Amino acid sequence: MLYKVRLVKGLQRLVRQHLARAKTTESAMSKEQRVLRYVQQNASRGDPDSVLAAVDKFGWETEWAMNVGDVKGLILDRFVKETAPQTMLELGTYMGYSAIRVVRLLPETAKFLTVEFNPENAAIANEMIAFAGLQNRIIQITSDSADVIPQLKKKYDVDTFDMVFIDHWKDVYVRDIKLLETNNLLRKGTVVVADNIINPGAPEYADYVRTCGKYDSTFHESNFEYSDDIDGLEKSVYRG
Ligand SMILES: C[S@@+](CC[C@H](N)C(=O)[O-])C[C@H]1O[C@@H](n2cnc3c(N)ncnc32)[C@H](O)[C@@H]1O
Numbered sequence: 001m002l003y004k005v006r007l008v009k010g011l012q013r014l015v016r017q018h019l020a021r022a023k024t025t026e027s028a029m030s031k032e033q034r035v036l037r038y039v040q041q042n043a044s045r046g047d048p049d050s051v052l053a054a055v056d057k058f059g060w061e062t063e064w065a066m067n068v069g070d071v072k073g074l075i076l077d078r079f080v081k082e083t084a085p086q087t088m089l090e091l092g093t094y095m096g097y098s099a100i101r102v103v104r105l106l107p108e109t110a111k112f113l114t115v116e117f118n119p120e121n122a123a124i125a126n127e128m129i130a131f132a133g134l135q136n137r138i139i140q141i142t143s144d145s146a147d148v149i150p151q152l153k154k155k156y157d158v159d160t161f162d163m164v165f166i167d168h169w170k171d172v173y174v175r176d177i178k179l180l181e182t183n184n185l186l187r188k189g190t191v192v193v194a195d196n197i198i199n200p201g202a203p204e205y206a207d208y209v210r211t212c213g214k215y216d217s218t219f220h221e222s223n224f225e226y227s228d229d230i231d232g233l234e235k236s237v238y239r240g
């Protein structure tokens with residue numbers, strides 16, 4: 001009898017230790033690592049749509065994350081299909097959600113570059129993109145956008161972009177669209193799409209593209225990622 005009691009108590013102690021260790025590991029992980037783990041456990045390797053669905057489910061049900069998300073994502077999808085870019089630049093990779101979203105709609109011949117200055121985010125994106133099976137279709141650049149934009153022509157063999165998705169820190173949108181202009185990376189008809197015009201908001205950028213005379217610019221209302229709050233995308237076509 002005493003032996004059985006000791007055995008049960010020993011087992012209970014082991015379970016408690018295991019749960020405590022699991023809890024420590026969980027809290028030591030970053031949110032982005034938790035999203036990646038959720039994707040690896042719930043999506044299908046090599047299936048970009050299942051990766052997007054898992055990231056969105058985690059965003060709605062477990063922890064909010066700053067991906068463009070499934071609601072604004074549908075508008076972005078439409079712009080990508082309408083533009084059918086052969087060369088595209090993204091500013092702000094984060095976990096690779098929008099890169100996967102866009103590239104799944106592009107032909108294999110398209111060149112897609114994405115820029116991220118946070119190495120931890122870039123590493124998560126790298127694994128997310130590889131899990132989606134798109135590692136040969138996405139060129140990840142780990143750099144501050146202001147440093148790499150002037151190098152894109154020479155270092156990455158780019159002439160001009162057919163499409164640009166701007167979704168990094170909101171206070172550098174204007175700086176970077178001006179850098180794209182002065183480095184001759186836009187051509188007549190380049191479609192520049194910018195996220196989060198309302199939430200958290202990019203009012204200086206919206207004012208710039210609507211009033212500088214270089215773009216035909218339209219606002220497309222939608223919802224902030226994983227929320228009912230209002231947000232939207234600005235689509236600005238460069239006049240050349
Ligand atoms: C809103 S998140 C991007 C979300 C992503 N486009 C998506 O929808 O899946 C913004 C990202 O831009 C990065 N970032 C901010 N400013 C940057 C800069 N100047 N250069 C490069 N990356 C930047 C941040 O580290 C962050 O990961």
Ligand SMILES: [Mg+2]
Nearest residue numbers: 068167195196
């Ligand atoms: Mg965004």
